[in-house]
Amino acid sequence: MVGSMHTANETQILTEPVARLIEEFSRLPGIGPKTASRLTFFMLRAPDEAARSLAEALIALKQQVHFCARCYFIAQGELCVVCTSPARDQRLICVVEEPLDVVAIERTGVFRGLYHVLHGRIAPLEGMNREDIYFDELLDRVRTEPVEEVILATNPNLEGEATAFHLQRALAPLGVRITRLARGLPTGGDLEWADPGTLSSALEGRREL
């Protein structure tokens, strides 16, 4: 795509640095050429400080942040804050697809175990297979760490369910307890608007009061 977005004439009128920043912004996911232009002209008008500050944050991110060597969540050292905390229950691993899922679960404040971030899910149609995510690394952890329960917290959609199914099959021989997050009505939701899948799950998973 480099150099192909703007014709030579347009690059000349836009100037090379403007055409280049538009192209850089366009490479970000969900940002098309129009938004990229808007962002570039915003930057042009913004104080130098705004551009420098964003540039520095980008560099700092790549220099200082990596993935945890144990659970693959984000970390500044070798291990993340969850893995290095002595307060966390080492017998419990919650498996999620993405780092932001860890942030969402931490926000609840109710989970005190460890995590394992797969960095994706099994989706063969998109070319995502078991070896493209941290799948076997989880099995290694279950074999070598004092794990008693693995909570499969992949997304409640087709790919997430398929990933959970594969994980469950692979984990079963290791003699660990395997659980899945409950499905049901979302808190604050409206029964009238619940989709049939959610409502079926809520019925099947009903609890004695």
Add this chain to the structure above:
Amino acid sequence: MVGSMHTANETQILTEPVARLIEEFSRLPGIGPKTASRLTFFMLRAPDEAARSLAEALIALKQQVHFCARCYFIAQGELCVVCTSPARDQRLICVVEEPLDVVAIERTGVFRGLYHVLHGRIAPLEGMNREDIYFDELLDRVRTEPVEEVILATNPNLEGEATAFHLQRALAPLGVRITRLARGLPTGGDLEWADPGTLSSALEGRREL
């Protein structure tokens, strides 16, 4: 907003560089906290090269690009490529709101005069007045340059029309020809779907065949 987007706990779990880049992205127009998170995690996974390349483009933009000292379009030197071109007709100035409007007009290839970029429009409700845009700078140019015609190419909406009205009133005493871009049906458009305003303009501006 700095430091207020994420609680101390969330910054700890996200790490400071991640929280910081999310905040930096959130300051861009049209980018909310969710998109900012998505962009940050995209950057985290992208090769170092991607982040460096965007950072360098941001710095290059601010170091190398400024606004033309004459027409306020973007320029790498003191004057822009249009103002420095000996081929452009110095008697014609096309007044636009934004630099991207110049790019749009240049794309047509039919305009051979100069430009004047206002960098905004008069919109008193948004606190944009005559002194907040390059309004008086246009009057100075008309007084000192060999200008014969000023084409008012502000947007065909309420604020653009108001700005054109103010410009026309200020330019009239200077004895220059003042024109406005034609209003009518867009090429490739469908009469059935034309809004009443466009259709009225097309009727009023009808031409003998």
